Amino acid sequence: MSDTADIANRPSRMLEAGLLFSIAIDAVRAIKVEPRTGGQRSALVGVVFSVIALESFVNESASPFSTWMWTFSRGEPSFE
Numbered sequence: 001m002s003d004t005a006d007i008a009n010r011p012s013r014m015l016e017a018g019l020l021f022s023i024a025i026d027a028v029r030a031i032k033v034e035p036r037t038g039g040q041r042s043a044l045v046g047v048v049f050s051v052i053a054l055e056s057f058v059n060e061s062a063s064p065f066s067t068w069m070w071t072f073s074r075g076e077p078s079f080e
Contacts (some may be wrong), residue, residue, distance in 0.1 A: 017057035024049035 027045035 017053050017060055020049055020053035020056055024053060 024046045027042045027049065030042045031040050031046075033040060
């Protein structure tokens with residue numbers, strides 16, 4: 001098996017929480033009106049992407065733990 005094929009078959013994940021939260025921060029920074037002024041779509045985008053980033057962070061944090069628990073429950077504990 002070549003090195004390229006080996007890399008292609010490895011499990012991989014992209015961590016998305018940081019990217020999603022940066023979208024929320026950019027949207028909030030784009031608001032150019034006084035506080036409590038309505039009609040700002042950027043405020044909604046900021047709130048929605050903050051919630052999505054939080055969910056992504058929780059899922060990304062829980063994933064390694066659930067993999068470890070699955071391995072441990074099969075009688076093959078791995079502490080890598």
